[in-house]
Amino acid sequence: ETGVTQTPRHLVMGMTNKKSLKCEQHLGHNAMYWYKQSAKKPLELMFVYSLEERVENNSVPSRFSPECPNSSHLFLHLHTLQPEDSALYLCASSQEGTNEKLFFGSGTQLSVL
Amino acid sequence: QKEVEQNSGPLSVPEGAIASLNCTYSDRGSQSFFWYRQYSGKSPELIMSIYSNGDKEDGRFTAQLNKASQYVSLLIRDSQPSDSATYLCAVNSGWDSSYKLIFGSGTRLLVRP
16 A cells, blocks of 8 residues: 555536545554645645644635544545635645654545536 | 745756756744655655755755755756656744645756756
8 A cells, every 4th residue: 555545536526516535544644634736826735633633724615624533544525615626635644743744645636617 | 924935937957967946935933844846647745854054965866955044945966857847845834833834836847858
């Protein structure tokens, strides 16, 4: 298994759909992250979980709902998204106390129609 | 607003040349600095980290940090076409937000055969 795996790789959804993105890390890390990457823009931090507790919610709209059932799994639940939410969504993990060296998953390319 | 600035490029260099990628940051309290490489359609991959002023070398890569000038750079010696990618500079935003890395928009590097 590679370090951080994300599914699905690609997702097309309508504005009324509900879908979930899944992330799993096999590195023994205790912090997990969701980032959004839009074209020509910097990576935007969305959520951070440390030891399964949310420690950062970077002013993300409520149509994005994270869930971290344990230190290895992270979900991002999506509902009533807007076309401007189309982007690459990246999951990452790190070991707390290691100066935030992030290991990224392959990402989910999301298109909202 | 804490920021990380990079020239978007593309920076075009011939094969075998030295590629020099630059990054400036606004938060004087930043402690950790990273360079990530992102191939088109792929996720970012950590290639260098640096924490103290001066140079840090790893193979063909050298990271340079000047905290007084709030400047970090990445040198790639003997550039290869396989180095063609977008290089992201990331900076820890300071002791008040230990989980938050601020990313630049990235510099696209093109190595011509």
